[in-house]
Amino acid sequence: xxxxxxxxxxxxxxxxxxxxxxxxxxxxxxxxxxxxxxxxxxxxxxxxxxxxxxxxxxxxxxxxxxxxxxxxxxxxxxxxxxxxxxxxxxxxxxxxxxxxxxxxxxxxxxxxxxxxxxxxxxxxxxxxxxxxxxxxxxxxxxxxxxxxxxxxxxxxxxxxxxxxxxxxxxxxxxxxxxxxxxxxxxxxxxxxxxxxxxxxxxxxxxxxxxxxxxxxxxxxxxxxxxxxxxxxxxxxxxxxxxxxxxxxxxxxxxxxxxxxxxxxxxxxxxxxxxxxxxxxxxxxxxxxxxxxxxxx
Amino acid sequence: xxxxxxxxxxxxxxxxxxxxxxxxxxxxxxxxxxxxxxxxxxxxxxxxxxxxxxxxxxxxxxxxxxxxxxxxxxxxxxxxxxxxxxxxxxxxxxxxxxxxxxxxxxxxxxxxxxxxxxxxxxxxxxxxxxxxxxxxxxxxxxxxxxxxxxxxxxxxxxxxxxxxxxxxxxxxxxxxxxxxxxxxxxxxxxxxxxxxxxxxxxxxxxxxxxxxxxxxxxxxxxxxxxxxxxxxxxxxxxxxxxxxxxxxxxxxxxxxxxxxxxxxxxxxxxxxxxxxxxxxxxxxxxxxxxxxxxxxxxxxxxxxxxxxxxxxxxxxxxxxxxxxxxxxxxxxxxxxxxxxxxxxxxx
Numbered sequence: 001x002x003x004x005x006x007x008x009x010x011x012x013x014x015x016x017x018x019x020x021x022x023x024x025x026x027x028x029x030x031x032x033x034x035x036x037x038x039x040x041x042x043x044x045x046x047x048x049x050x051x052x053x054x055x056x057x058x059x060x061x062x063x064x065x066x067x068x069x070x071x072x073x074x075x076x077x078x079x080x081x082x083x084x085x086x087x088x089x090x091x092x093x094x095x096x097x098x099x100x101x102x103x104x105x106x107x108x109x110x111x112x113x114x115x116x117x118x119x120x121x122x123x124x125x126x127x128x129x130x131x132x133x134x135x136x137x138x139x140x141x142x143x144x145x146x147x148x149x150x151x152x153x154x155x156x157x158x159x160x161x162x163x164x165x166x167x168x169x170x171x172x173x174x175x176x177x178x179x180x181x182x183x184x185x186x187x188x189x190x191x192x193x194x195x196x197x198x199x200x201x202x203x204x205x206x207x208x209x210x211x212x213x214x215x216x217x218x219x220x221x222x223x224x225x226x227x228x229x230x231x232x233x234x235x236x237x238x239x240x241x242x243x244x245x246x247x248x249x250x251x252x253x254x255x256x257x258x259x260x261x262x263x264x265x266x267x268x269x270x271x272x273x274x275x276x277x278x279x280x281x282x283x284x285x286x287x288x289x290x291x292x293x294x295x296x
Numbered sequence: 297x298x299x300x301x302x303x304x305x306x307x308x309x310x311x312x313x314x315x316x317x318x319x320x321x322x323x324x325x326x327x328x329x330x331x332x333x334x335x336x337x338x339x340x341x342x343x344x345x346x347x348x349x350x351x352x353x354x355x356x357x358x359x360x361x362x363x364x365x366x367x368x369x370x371x372x373x374x375x376x377x378x379x380x381x382x383x384x385x386x387x388x389x390x391x392x393x394x395x396x397x398x399x400x401x402x403x404x405x406x407x408x409x410x411x412x413x414x415x416x417x418x419x420x421x422x423x424x425x426x427x428x429x430x431x432x433x434x435x436x437x438x439x440x441x442x443x444x445x446x447x448x449x450x451x452x453x454x455x456x457x458x459x460x461x462x463x464x465x466x467x468x469x470x471x472x473x474x475x476x477x478x479x480x481x482x483x484x485x486x487x488x489x490x491x492x493x494x495x496x497x498x499x500x501x502x503x504x505x506x507x508x509x510x511x512x513x514x515x516x517x518x519x520x521x522x523x524x525x526x527x528x529x530x531x532x533x534x535x536x537x538x539x540x541x542x543x544x545x546x547x548x549x550x551x552x553x554x555x556x557x558x559x560x561x562x563x564x565x566x567x568x569x570x571x572x573x574x575x576x577x578x579x580x581x582x583x584x585x586x587x588x589x590x591x592x593x594x595x596x597x598x599x600x601x602x603x604x605x606x607x608x609x610x611x612x613x614x615x616x617x618x619x620x621x622x623x624x625x626x627x628x629x630x631x632x633x634x635x636x637x638x639x640x641x642x643x
Contacts (some may be wrong), residue, residue: 090301
């Protein structure tokens with residue numbers, strides 16, 4: 001991959017979010033399990049901060065990664081701002097409970113700030129005027145503005161540490177960015193929003209950002225590809241989830257490509273690893289290509 | 297129809313014909329309650345003995361008494377537009393904005409979103425929207441490659457998704473996807489939906505002559521199934537579903553079943569005998585049988601054309617052909633000419 005010079009202010013550093021699972025990468029069959037909590041929580045606090053992770057999925061559903069990151073960071077004790085645009089709160093809550101984390105409890109103690117996109121949109125369109133005078137985070141839908149500044153302000157106020165409660169490192173999680181395009185935001189506005197978030201979250205607050213961009217196999221959506229590719233050039237870690245090229249299989253749900261940026265300032269090659277995975281009720285098993293349990 | 301029989305409330309929206317017509321056609325309940333013959337539904341509830349679904353006779357209309365027993369709301373676009381032509385909502389198409397307001401009003405007033413807790417009985421609202429995205433709703437994504445407002449439909453679907461998530465309702469929408477030129481829109485629509493099913497008709501396509509599809513009218517593609525409240529993102533198991541529409545029945549079947557049923561017509565005569573033998577090495581399930589089937593399937597298209605020609609009955613004998621021409625000539629000018637016995641031989 002050729003080097004792309006960028007104007008980001010985040011310093012590139014070697015490392016990976018999946019530190020807990022990286023040790024297992026060398027052997028097949030490691031699990032991104034909901035039960036293996038201790039290794040994950042210790043490493044999240046110790047791992048380098050200020051990273052931007054891009055989750056891409058084409059032709060299949062990559063939201064299991066979002067669930068993983070959400071429970072991972074909550075268990076690690078980080079303050080999480082979750083912009084959930086596609087599903088309702090109860091969906092994420094039920095899945096998180098299977099992975100061992102309660103979102104309602106996290107929200108109550110202030111560790112999780114949850115923006116439920118569907119509900120917020122309904123309030124904007126059908127609700128009465130905001131009593132507090134604050135604009136709705138999804139104000140761009142109503143067409144009054146074309147930029148996502150209101151959404152950025154929401155993220156900034158939720159992650160800026162205001163009180164004495166000390167959480168380790170802020171995290172911004174977005175599921176998923178393609179919905180913003182469907183709702184009428186221009187690709188440039190979406191990229192601006194992410195850029196502003198990175199300045200605040202990654203460099204100022206030394207936090208991490210994880211963003212999901214959903215695509216499809218035929219890649220007919222140009223705006224979506226533009227956003228995905230552009231963010232890919234600026235990411236420290238890309239997790240690309242695809243369905244199998246040969247079609248549907250019961251035992252192997254898809255392939256995941258892990259692309260690690262070793263350094264954005266040098267011309268070293270990125271580290272690329274490919275695994276196949278199978279999603280189960282409470283965890284996901286990864287294995288090397290062709291070595292699924294069904295075959296062995 | 298399902299909604300009426302289960303006693304759920306209905307909301308029918310259309311821009312094409314008055315919703316009353318939609319409700320009248322298509323539904324007449326038959327005697328017994330039996331499982332609907334979908335492979336998909338069978339997988340969903342394999343061992344429970346609860347009755348799911350009903351049989352309907354689609355050649356008759358539903359009796360008015362049954363319709364009156366439930367509450368139903370209708371939305372007919374031409375009427376609604378005449379009442380409120382200027383309704384605007386976040387730069388959305390006027391028709392969609394009206395529909396959203398109407399749905400939200402019904403949900404709120406009837407308490408489907410829990411806003412009237414004193415209501416004792418909880419009911420479900422079934423919403424049906426016909427031909428969304430077509431020209432009749434005022435959207436031009438079906439008629440032009442670069443439509444004026446490509447976000448109207450997706451915005452509508454997003455707000456509808458929000459309404460459905462926070463209330464006890466379910467919605468089914470039909471979209472004329474064969475008319476939508478812009479593939480990106482279809483991708484976004486699929487992403488915003490929970491379940492996506494596509495119907496592909498055989499009319500006018502080359503599959504009509506394929507003997508595999510002899511008894512069917514089209515294919516059913518399940519593009520996406522709901523993945524709510526679960527980590528698993530499975531895809532539907534069966535991939536070869538086809539449907540057939542008879543006078544009283546709409547059936548969906550796995551194509552392989554029909555193929556295996558027809559085997560005695562398709563296999564060359566000698567082989568048929570071998571396969572039918574009891575305890576034969578060629579019986580179903582044997583290795584020889586499977587390898588034969590596989591190689592046969594590979595050659596199926598070539599054999600299909602041969603079969604089609606062979607299966608046509610011999611229509612004409614020599615004299616018949618001449619008789620036909622003579623009849624045509626006799627009625628040529630709209631009235632019967634004299635001398636019917638004369639043979640007219642065309643030159």
